[in-house]
Amino acid sequence: MEVVNKDYAEKRRRMVDEQIRGRGINDERVLRAMEEVPRHLFVPERMRERAYADEALPIGEVQTISQPYMVALMSECLELRGDESVLEVGTGSGYQAAVLSCLAREVYSVEIVEKIFLQAKERLAKLPGYENVCVIHGDGSAGYKKEAPYDRIIVAAAAREVPEKLLEQLKDGGILVMPIGGAFMQMLLRVRKIRGEFREESITSCVFVPLVEGL
DSSP, X not given: OHHHHHHHHHHHHXXXXXXXXXXXXXXXXXXXXXXXXXXXXXXXXGGGGGTTSSSOEEEETTEEEOOHHHHHHHHHHTTOOSSOEEEEEOOTTSHHHHHHHTTXXXXXXXXXXXXHHHHHHHHHXXXXXXXXXXXXXXXXXXXXXXXXOEEEEEEOSBBSSOOHHHHHTEEEEEEEEEEEEOSSOEEEEEEEEETTEEEEEEXXXXXXXXXXXXX
């Protein structure tokens, strides 16, 4: 087991050096989180040898775990310093939430697919170090009003436009990161809320699964 863990640690180091730092991600806190979180424990066991490859992977129920670079890029776009409350829409495997837990004070992650929700909740509860993550079963497009407003909001699924309820739950001075577009091509947007107004910035083209709304 120790040899296996060392092998995965080396794969993570190479992943960070080649796929993430090598593509311009330079937030040291993000790089450190990506090197620490055991991505292989967030994918189906049969895919563990591909866990650190430069690709998204299926996790069941027509859902995916995002490409490592995209996880790092979205995390960097949030500009986290460590004291923020973050809402994540689309828990998926729980990997992005685990990365965010290393970067923020607290993470509320909402997943609409019950089977995926149960798997992620159990996984994050079993693994050490993610006690500041709360996984909720619900419609993430409606946010999570109970703990709103949030300093940061991240959405791991694409829609034609940012759901109004998410904008309402973003603090003034906050940042929302989300892919916007059609089924096969989207643009990753960073939205800043400044004195009640929203300013959009295009980051890069991307492809995400569609945002599922309504239970």
